[in-house]
Amino acid sequence: MAVPMEDNFADVVNKAQRGLGMADRELAQRAGIPVEALHRVKGERYDAAALRKIAPLLGLNAEALASLPEYCPVPVQVAGLAAFTTAYGGAGVNSYLVLDAASGEAAAFDTGMDCGPMLEMVRAKNLKLREIFLTHTHGDHTADLARLQSETGARIYVSERESLRGAESFEAGRAFTCGRLRITTRSTWGHSRGGATYVIDGLERPVAVVGDALFAGSMGGGMFSYADALRTNREEIFTLPPETVLCPGHGPLTTVAWERAHNPFFAE
Numbered sequence: 377m378a379v380p381m382e383d384n385f386a387d388v389v390n391k392a393q394r395g396l397g398m399a400d401r402e403l404a405q406r407a408g409i410p411v412e413a414l415h416r417v418k419g420e421r422y423d424a425a426a427l428r429k430i431a432p433l434l435g436l437n438a439e440a441l442a443s444l445p446e447y448c449p450v451p452v453q454v455a456g457l458a459a460f461t462t463a464y465g466g467a468g469v470n471s472y473l474v475l476d477a478a479s480g481e482a483a484a485f486d487t488g489m490d491c492g493p494m495l496e497m498v499r500a501k502n503l504k505l506r507e508i509f510l511t512h513t514h515g516d517h518t519a520d521l522a523r524l525q526s527e528t529g530a531r532i533y534v535s536e537r538e539s540l541r542g543a544e545s546f547e548a549g550r551a552f553t554c555g556r557l558r559i560t561t562r563s564t565w566g567h568s569r570g571g572a573t574y575v576i577d578g579l580e581r582p583v584a585v586v587g588d589a590l591f592a593g594s595m596g597g598g599m600f601s602y603a604d605a606l607r608t609n610r611e612e613i614f615t616l617p618p619e620t621v622l623c624p625g626h627g628p629l630t631t632v633a634w635e636r637a638h639n640p641f642f643a644e
């Protein structure tokens with residue numbers, strides 16, 4: 377079943393505006409639109425002309441923002457990568473498993489609200505799950521951590537910038553192995569204090585588990601620092617090969633190339 381987009385044009389406008397700390401009146405005035413028109417857009421009433429006017433003031437790509445309602449990445453599949461979506465507050469939260477078929481070794485990325493489906497796959501394929509890597513410690517991503525850990529005995533890893541009891545911390549740049557797969561860590565902080573991206577090499581395509589740093593057509597937002605969320609994404613995600621499959625914490629899988637073309641925060 378296709379995972380729906382996490383955010384729409386109104387979410388993107390709200391996140392950018394909040395990140396920049398710009399008041400409605402100032403934004404509307406500078407864009408040359410009535411404040412009521414801005415309120416309608418922020419209330420999810422589509423208005424292409426208004427979106428094109430406010431986009432540059434929010435540092436967003438105008439065409440990408442205006443065409444966001446038509447954007448949804450083509451479903452992508454990678455052998456050895458499994459995505460799990462569990463219900464969270466009317467939407468979904470994602471967790472991932474990568475596995476090296478030759479050795480049967482596997483690594484988990486976040487737990488979502490319910491690690492049951494992931495555990496089922498681990499048992500069905502008789503996998504050795506040795507590591508649980510956390511993209512960040514927000515509750516929807518770590519809700520079932522105690523159960524996943526106790527059922528598998530896996531070690532838990534988290535960025536040193538965001539410690540968690542029971543987890544070992546790492547510095548960005550540290551590499552791990554999972555069978556013949558190589559997992560390299562990158563710091564994509566800004567949504568959270570210690571957001572981490574995990575780049576996996578050794579599958580049929582490069583894969584990066586990005587957590588809430590980036591969504592298809594949007595981003596988690598700069599809850600900790602908006603400017604650093606934008607900067608670290610540009611430096612650590614958009615420098616990956618264009619064919620890299622991105623695995624976000626919410627919404628569908630995407631690729632670097634698609635986000636470079638369609639994500640209003642990053643489109644060129």
Ligand SMILES: [Fe+2]
Nearest residue numbers: 512514588596
């Ligand atoms: Fe988050």
